[in-house]
Amino acid sequence: MKRYQELPIGGVIPGGATPHLVQTGGWRSGKKPVFNEKLCVNCLLCWVHCPEATILVERSQMRGISYDHCKGCGICSQACPTGAIVMVAETNDEPQMPQQKAGEEVCV
Ligand code: SF4
């Protein structure tokens, strides 16, 4: 077995992470999370658990899901204690969730 010093250097993304330039939601699983604001208690468990950081939060309020990067894993739906996020099959005529605009800060 090779020592780590002998392994070839791996790939590098120039400039670090580029989520604003690369939208990876196009290869979602075929299901997408849909957010029901009326059931949300803003616990932010979905935000904590989402592996893609696609839960949009503004002033400690859950605001929706960025489909630009959501992969449809369903973890947010599983983590939500109130059923405010449900996974549905993707179609082209579903209502769009709030999207983060380029340069817009999303914070808690
Ligand atoms: S389905 Fe997965 S990637 Fe999409 S918002 Fe939920 S946890 Fe994040």
Ligand code: SF4
């Ligand atoms: S986990 Fe559910 S209740 Fe909590 S912030 Fe997310 S959508 Fe709202």
